[in-house]
Amino acid sequence: MEPDNTNPPEAERWGKPDAGTPEAGGSPAADVTPTSARHSPVSPSTAQVFGRPSGVRGSFAPTDRQSSDQPAPQVGPPDPVLAEAFGRPAGESETLQRDPLARYGEETDEPAPADPWRDPESIAALDRPALGTPEVAEPTTPGPKLGIRQVLLGNTVTWHALATLAVIALLIGVFGGLVGRWTAEVVSPLNSDSVQLSTGDEGGTAPRSSVARVAQAVEKSVVAIDVRTGSAFGTGSGFVINDDGYIVTNNHVIAMAANDRSAKLEVVFSDRTRVPARIAGRDTKTDIAVVKVDNVDNLTVSNLGTSADLQIGEEVIAFGSPLGLDRTVTSGIVSALNRPVPLRPDAESDTDAVIDAIQTDAAINPGNSGGPLVNDDAKVVGINTAGLVPGGGSIGLGFAIPIDQVVPIAQALIRDGRVNHPQIGLNASSVRNDRVLGAQVRNVVAGGPAERAGVRENDVVTSFNGRAIESADELTVAVRTAKIDGAVKFKYWRDGRTFDGTITPTSD
Template identity: 75%
Template structure:
C-alpha cells in the first residue's frame, strides 16, 4: 500500500461483500506478493472476476537473482506451502565425516545398541559382575520362605577324670627335691627359730628399762652469758623505752604505726601516712602507747606529705626516754641494724638484719588511707619491716637511730627481706621545721619529667618547663634528658626527684643533660616551692 494514500480497512478485508462501495474513484488497489521467482521486480496487478473493482499498479525495488534464489519459493510452488511430492532445485545438504578425536570421545562404543543414552551407572569397558542372589535375611521386603537349618554348634567334650592332688613338694619345689632333703630343711628352720627366740629373751631381760621414777629434772637459774651479751639484746635494752605505738581509731576504721621520742618536751617522730586518717578526720582518736602500756592522747604538731614525715606532741608525760640520733651518712652496706615497731599491731617487736643498699629512690603514692606523695632516698635493709613498723626507728649497733622505717616490699602479704627507711640526716631538718613552723619548704626546679630508657640515653626526660623557673633559666627545653644532678647519676624521674629534694634552696648545683645526641653541662639554682 502506498503510504501517501489514505488507508481503508476494507481494502485489507477479503470478506467484504461490496468492495466497490468502499473504494475511492480513480484509485487502483493491488494485492499479492512483492514478487516471485517468475516475475522479479515487475508490476503486479490484481484482477477482479467481476471487473467492477479498479486496480492499481504497485512498484517495488528489483530483487536480485541471488536473493530470490535464497528467499523465494521453489519452482512450481505458488502458495505458502509446497504441495506433496514437489521437487526442489536446491542441492541436498551433505554431512561431513566427524573428526576422529570427537568420534572417539563422544561416539558410541563398538557393539553398543542404538539407545540415545548410556546407563550412567555402567562402567565403560569393564565387565559387569552378576548381581549376588537376594538374601531374604537382609531384605525386609522379602516374602517368607523356607531356608536351610541354622549352623549347629559342636557338642562339648565329656569332662575328664580328676587327677591327683598336688602336694607341697610339687607346688613349691616342682618335685625337684627328694623327701629326705625336704625334711632336713624343715629341721634346720626349726632350730633357727628356737635359737632366735632364746637370744631375744636373754637380751630383753638384761636391757635397761625405758621408764623410771627416780629421775629428777633441774634448771639453772643463771642465764647464758652469750645470749645476754649479744649486740641485738644490748641495742634492744637501750632503745625499747623510747619507742611508742601510734594508734588511730575512727568510727569505721583504724590504723596502727610506730614512732620514737626525739625530745623531752614530748615530741615524737613518725611517718605522715601513719597519721593521715587522723589529720583528715577531726573525730579520729589519736593516741600513743609507751612500752609500759601507758596510753596518752597525742596531737599532730606538723606533717609533710612530700617527705612522709610527721611530728606528734604529747603533754604531761614524765620521765620520757629520748632516742639517741645517729648519722646516716656514714652507713655502710653490710652494717648490722635493728628495726623496732609494732608490725601487724604486735607492739614492742624487734627484728635485726643488715644494710642491704643505700640511696634507693622509692616512690610512695597516695591511696585511700594516706595523702603521702613522696619519693624517699631510702636505706634498704633485710631486717623484717611489715605493716605497722612504719615510723619506728632503724638503729645501728651503737643503739643510735639511723633511719625511720617507712616501707616494705610485701607482694605476698609478708616481709621478703626488702625494707626501706628514711635516712635520719634527711629527717632531722624536716622535723625541726615542722616543730618550729608546722610546715616545710622544699626545693624545686620547675619541670615535670618521666623515665626514658633506650639505646641512646638513660635518665629523666623533661616533659614541660615552667616559664621563669630555675630549669628555664638554665636553658633546659622539653625532651632534654637529665643524666646527672648535683653529683648524683640520674637514671629515672624518681631519682631526679630525690636529687632535687636533697639540694638546698638558693644554692647553685651542677647538672648534665643530653640533647639531640650530644651531652651538655649547666648550672641551676633550686627555688622554694
C-alpha cells in the same frame, strides 16, 4: 473317513524295519541280530598284566584260591599317652566322650553311712537299745589327809633339809630388813617440798648479744601509734626525739587522723601506758610527721645518729609494731643506699613522696612504719617507712628514710608546723634507650629555675648535684635533698650532645 496313512506314527517311522523287507536289506534271519563289535587284538604282555588269572571268570578270585603270602597290615599297641588321652574310659564301651564332671581314677563309691537306718539298702539287723543305761561308777572312799610336807615337797625331802631351808629363809629375811633400814636412813626421798629450782645466776638480765644490748637500750624510746575512726583502725610506730613529748613517725601512719577530725590518735609506750596525742606537723612530700604527747614524765629519748657514714653490709636493727605486734625487733644488714622509692597516695594516705631510702633486709611489715632503724651503737640511722611485699609478706626488702633527712624536716615541723622544699620548675619522666638514660623534661615552668638555667622540653637530665640520674624518681630525690637558693651543677643531654649547667632551686 479313512485314515491318512501318508504320515505314519513316530513308532512306525522310527521303528526297526521288518525282517525280510526290502528296506532292511539282507536275509530276514541274519539281519535281526546286531553285528558284534570288533576290537584290536590284545598284546601278550598287556594280557599278562591286566588279564584274569587262569580259571577265573568273575571279578574276584574264589576264596580257596586267594593268596595268603601277601603282607597284611599289623595293628600295633597304641601309645600309652595317646591311649590315656583319647581312649575310651574304663567301663565305657558305647561312646568316646567323657563326662566333664567325672573324676577318673578316684573312687566314686560313697562309703556306707554308719547308721544303717539312714542307708535304704542296708539289711535288717539288731542294734543297741534306743536308750542306753549308764554304767555306775564304783564308790570312792576318802584317803588319808596330806600334811605340809606332802603338799609342798611331795614327801621327797628329809626333815633335816627342811630345817636347813627354813634357816636360810630366815637369814634372807633378816638381811633384807637390815638393807631396807639402811637405805631408808641413808638415801634421800624422791619427793621434797624444800627444793628450789634455779634459772640462772643473779643479774641474768645482762645482754648476751649485740642485738639484745641494742634492744635493751632502745626499746623504751619506741612507741606504738594507734589511729581509730568510726569505720577504720590503723597501727604504726614512732620514737621519742625530745623529752617535751615530741615523737617522729611517718605521715601515712597518722594520715587518717589528720583527715578525720573525729579520729582518735593514741600513743602506747613500752610499759603499755596509753596516752592521747596531737599532730604537731606533717609533710606529705617526704612522708614525715611529728606528734606530741602531754603530761608524760620520764620519757626515754632516742639517741639520734647519722646516716652519712652508713656502709653496705653494716648490721642494723628495726623496731616497731608489725601487724599490730608491738615491741617487735628484727635484725639485718644495710642492703643498699640512696635507693629512690616512690610512695603514692591511696585510700588511707595522702602521701605523695619519693624517698632516698636505706634498703635493708631486716624484716619490715605493715605496722613497722615510723619505727627507728638503729645501728650497732644503738643510734637511730633512719625511719622504717616501706616494704616491698608483692606476695603479701616481708621478702627481705625494707626501706627507711635516712635520719640526716629526717632531722631538718622534723625541726621545721616542730617549729613551724610545715616544711618548704626546693624545686626547679619542671616535670620529667624516665627515659631509657640506646642513646641516653635519665630524666626527660616534659614541660618547663615559665620563669622557673629550669627555664633560667636554659633547660628545654625533651632535654634529658643525666646528673644533678654530683649524683647520676637514671630515672625521674632519682631527679626528684636529688632536688629534694638540695638546698634552697643554693647553686647546683647539673648535666643534660640534647640532640646527641651533653651540656653542663648550673641551676638554683627555689622554695615551693
